[in-house]
Amino acid sequence: MQVPIMSELAARGETPEVLFWVGCAGSFDQRAQRITKAFASILERTGIRYAILGKEELCTGDPARRAGNEFLFQMMAYQNIQILNGYGIQKVVTACPHCFNILKHEYPELGGTYDVVHHAEFLQTLIDDGRIVLKEDGGFRGKKITYHDSCYLGRANGIYEAPRKVLQALDAELTEMKSCRSRGLCCGAGGGQMFKEEEAGNTRVNLARTDEAIATGAKIIAAACPFCNTMITDGIKVRERESETEVLDIAELVARSI
Amino acid sequence: MELLQQFAFVLVTGISVWLFNRRIRGIRRNILLGRDHGLTSRGSEGWKQMLLLALGQRKMFRNPLVAILHLIIYVGFVIINIEVLEILLDGILGTHRLFAPVMGVAYTGLINAFEWLAAGVILVCVIFLARRHVTNVKRFQGSDLDGWPRTDARNILVAEIILMTLFLLMNAADTLLQGRGQPGYTAHPTGNFMVSSMLHPLLQIWSDSGLIALERTAWWLHIVGIFAFLNYLPWSKHLHIILAFPNAYYAKPEDNGRMENMADIQREVLYAMQPELAPTGSDTGTPKRFGAKDVFDLSRKSLLDAYSCTECGRCSSGCPASQTGKKLSPRRIMMATRDRLEEVGRLIDREGEFKDDGRTLLRDHISEEELRACTTCNACVEECPVSIRPVDIILEMRRYLVMEESNAPTEWTMMFGNVENNFAPWKFSPEDRDQWTKESS
Numbered sequence A: 001m002q003v004p005i006m007s008e009l010a011a012r013g014e015t016p017e018v019l020f021w022v023g024c025a026g027s028f029d030q031r032a033q034r035i036t037k038a039f040a041s042i043l044e045r046t047g048i049r050y051a052i053l054g055k056e057e058l059c060t061g062d063p064a065r066r067a068g069n070e071f072l073f074q075m076m077a078y079q080n081i082q083i084l085n086g087y088g089i090q091k092v093v094t095a096c097p098h099c100f101n102i103l104k105h106e107y108p109e110l111g112g113t114y115d116v117v118h119h120a121e122f123l124q125t126l127i128d129d130g131r132i133v134l135k136e137d138g139g140f141r142g143k144k145i146t147y148h149d150s151c152y153l154g155r156a157n158g159i160y161e162a163p164r165k166v167l168q169a170l171d172a173e174l175t176e177m178k179s180c181r182s183r184g185l186c187c188g189a190g191g192g193q194m195f196k197e198e199e200a201g202n203t204r205v206n207l208a209r210t211d212e213a214i215a216t217g218a219k220i221i222a223a224a225c226p227f228c229n230t231m232i233t234d235g236i237k238v239r240e241r242e243s244e245t246e247v248l249d250i251a252e253l254v255a256r257s258i
Numbered sequence B: 001m002e003l004l005q006q007f008a009f010v011l012v013t014g015i016s017v018w019l020f021n022r023r024i025r026g027i028r029r030n031i032l033l034g035r036d037h038g039l040t041s042r043g044s045e046g047w048k049q050m051l052l053l054a055l056g057q058r059k060m061f062r063n064p065l066v067a068i069l070h071l072i073i074y075v076g077f078v079i080i081n082i083e084v085l086e087i088l089l090d091g092i093l094g095t096h097r098l099f100a101p102v103m104g105v106a107y108t109g110l111i112n113a114f115e116w117l118a119a120g121v122i123l124v125c126v127i128f129l130a131r132r133h134v135t136n137v138k139r140f141q142g143s144d145l146d147g148w149p150r151t152d153a154r155n156i157l158v159a160e161i162i163l164m165t166l167f168l169l170m171n172a173a174d175t176l177l178q179g180r181g182q183p184g185y186t187a188h189p190t191g192n193f194m195v196s197s198m199l200h201p202l203l204q205i206w207s208d209s210g211l212i213a214l215e216r217t218a219w220w221l222h223i224v225g226i227f228a229f230l231n232y233l234p235w236s237k238h239l240h241i242i243l244a245f246p247n248a249y250y251a252k253p254e255d256n257g258r259m260e261n262m263a264d265i266q267r268e269v270l271y272a273m274q275p276e277l278a279p280t281g282s283d284t285g286t287p288k289r290f291g292a293k294d295v296f297d298l299s300r301k302s303l304l305d306a307y308s309c310t311e312c313g314r315c316s317s318g319c320p321a322s323q324t325g326k327k328l329s330p331r332r333i334m335m336a337t338r339d340r341l342e343e344v345g346r347l348i349d350r351e352g353e354f355k356d357d358g359r360t361l362l363r364d365h366i367s368e369e370e371l372r373a374c375t376t377c378n379a380c381v382e383e384c385p386v387s388i389r390p391v392d393i394i395l396e397m398r399r400y401l402v403m404e405e406s407n408a409p410t411e412w413t414m415m416f417g418n419v420e421n422n423f424a425p426w427k428f429s430p431e432d433r434d435q436w437t438k439e440s441s
Helices: A006-011 A023-028 A030-045 A062-067 A070-086 A097-106 A119-128 A161-169 A205-215 A226-238 A250-257 B002-031 B043-055 B058-062 B064-093 B099-103 B105-133 B148-179 B196-203 B208-235 B237-250 B263-273 B300-308 B314-318 B330-351 B368-372 B379-383 B390-405 B410-422
Strands: A018-021 A091-094 A115-118 A144-147 A173-175 A220-223 A246-249
Touching: A018 A030, A023 A030, A023 A226, A030 A119, A030 A226, A030 A246, A030 A250, A062 A070, A062 A097, A062 B390, A062 B410, A070 B263, A070 B390, A070 B410, A091 A097, A091 A119, A097 A115, A115 A119, A119 A161, A119 A250, A144 A161, A161 A173, A161 A250, A205 A226, A220 A226, A220 A250, A226 A246, A246 A250, B002 B064, B002 B208, B002 B300, B002 B330, B043 B058, B043 B237, B058 B064, B064 B105, B064 B148, B064 B208, B099 B105, B105 B148, B148 B196, B148 B208, B148 B237, B208 B237, B237 B300, B300 B330, B300 B390, B314 B330, B314 B379, B330 B390, B368 B390, B379 B390
Parallel strands: A018 A091, A091 A115, A144 A173, A144 A220, A220 A246
Antiparallel strands: none
16 A cells, blocks of 8 residues: 655645545554554545645644643644645545544634544545445444444534444444443543543443443444544453454444445 | 501512622622633524523433423423512502403413412422432432532422412412402402312311411412522522523533633744744733633633532533542532632622632642543533533643643653654654554555
């Protein structure tokens, strides 16, 4: 797979249709890298002219801002906006709801205004427009899949249906957890929690959520966020369900069905 | 005697309206202690939200059964207060059932409707008392309700039952006296009312004078009770019946995932990055505190939120931290903010101005542990029927901890260092950011 880098495109005087914002998890985390590769492969197969910033991409500053470090966030945002504006980027797609939310809602007042879409919506549009043609039976037909709502996709941005429509396009049997959509239980990673030990309690948030997912009897837990993916994967490990339950990103599910 | 009653009535009315007004002004002053943002005109969007969320109670319908029960109390309480208008005028003018002759048959119909609503309110209040004290509704069991909050909730329900009972008792005695041809009551014949007439068998054995005394007592207790409740309301969680309206007007649901920008810091970073843009000469503005340590540092909307909270606990039921036994409860965040604001308000009342009392919202009312348990998932915001945003207070206080006290868990300090130096929250080399492109998929 040849992943186009923005600086190289710019050097050739080319502009991409869409900039794929990979995010830190998608770039460095081994599990999330697989999601990144799956989404990049979809972009490649559909022939969309895309690019990534590569080494020029920096953390959006989301975990710093939500932990309380506004200085650091502003520094990251300033640098990212300089780069994005420098390339004249119009449209951004990302597989991370945290990057999505902050780029969409918090960068504009700092001078970085782009058409930001999350890969859930992006994939749904590609499927609706027939640009992604799914195999007759991609192996998910009739399979029980449950979808875990990411807080920053759902409650923060009202995106509940797009990921579900993607799953329905796989002909899978979508089953809902006890708390879903606007009532969806958090995976426990948001607001900087991903990067610190949980406060004392009687259980972990990711375990509470994983138990809800296991209770559906679904063999596949679909997520649309690299952090949710990690948290629930950890939960599945603690509950010793690795052999029967898989946690997959919607991009991975689609990539496997093309 | 008649004149004395009128005089007493006007006096009681005057005192209660004065007290109520004084308290509301106090609350307004306290809210205005907050930072001047969050309470900006929302235009037609704000009015629409007020109609949908406050009047229409849309969020309540996330649980339709409870929503309908709550709606009965709400509609009953608000509509029956139309009757209070007549009671007020009767009391001032020394008349009895002033509207009856004017409205004719419609009057009986209207009072019948009020009576059915009153019966509904009594029934629902009994159900709600049972939900709080008999069945195990989890959000009413929280330790954050121990003490006064639980008593407050019970007081309100009991007060409504008493007021509605007095209203029915008053009508029952009145209509019975009409039937007996008692002068003063026959002057405005209304005929029996549907609910209160059910009480007639109980009152049948009473003498005329006994019934008159009952009717007068019930009438007086009812109206004095309403005045008392009016003045209890702004000291209690029941204030939501008023503040839900402005709070819905000022809410910004479109900003659910958005954090308030800190323009001061944005400017400072800009000048650090592009020194040529920095203004020359000294900056005269005194820098305000970063984030929130006390109620003065919160936005006015957050303070209005605190007074609007009715302690229903839907936020904490939805909160992932609360659900997993963490110390954080978004409801407690709101209650603690109001408690501190009230504390500050009392101090200002006493001293004429705020003097440092050695206490702050942070630590004296809200602990670091609570603030650090939040995942910013917005469940509390989503659940709140009256448009409160507990997460805003939590995030502002985190800003204070980190930027004013450099106080963060070690892992966060390391994460900050990584973001600053490696441009990612983990300790990876920025050179490897595109390494995945070179690996086979």
